[in-house]
Amino acid sequence: AGLATLLAGTRHMQGWVAALGCPLAGPVQATPAGMAWLANAAGDGWLAAGDAALAGDPLGGQGVAQARALGEQAGATLLQDGPARAAALADYQAHLSRRAATYRRLLRQVYSAEWRWPEAPFWARRAVASDPE
Numbered sequence: 013a014g015l016a017t018l019l020a021g022t023r024h025m026q027g028w029v030a031a032l033g034c035p036l037a038g039p040v041q042a043t044p045a046g047m048a049w050l051a052n053a054a055g056d057g058w059l060a061a062g063d064a065a066l067a068g069d070p071l072g073g074q075g076v077a078q079a080r081a082l083g084e085q086a087g088a089t090l091l092q093d094g095p096a097r098a099a100a101l102a103d104y105q106a107h108l109s110r111r112a113a114t115y116r117r118l119l120r121q122v123y124s125a126e127w128r129w130p131e132a133p134f135w136a137r138r139a140v141a142s143d144p145e
Contacts, residue, residue, distance in 0.1 A: 014040070015036060015040045016036055045069060045070050046069055047066075047067065047068050047069055047112070047115055047116065047119065048066075048067045049065065049066040049067070049108060049111075049112045050064070050065055050066070050108070051109075052105070053065045053104065053105055053108055054101050054104065054105065059086050059089065059090060059101070059104070060086075061079075061082055061083045061085075061086035061087075062078075062079035062080075062082050062083045062086075063075065063079050065082050065086070065108055066078065066082060066108050066111055066112055066115075068115055069119065078111075082108075082111075085104060085107060086104065088100070089101060089103070089104045123135070123138040123139065124139075
């Protein structure tokens, strides 16, 4: 009910949500959306791809492109056979590790560049937890 009330008070969003024809169902939940990645993205009979393998902060704007690229690489990995598959799986895991490290480095740079609201909970948490290892 709270979100519906807030939407009703907006100028643009209320019309957009109504045009979708999808009523809000159930209570709204807040969920952390920080970076997450699997240190072990493959096992016997499975391979994590896309956001299941490496998911970034949605505010970073890289989600769809990254998920697509990782999906393509996961598919190419699975097409390998025999000994080549083991090497491809190791390469895939190493690639995920490098992407995660690069993402953490960029995240630190972005969050450390913002100093206007050091006392705000959002920025205070990121100043402390900008390296989620």
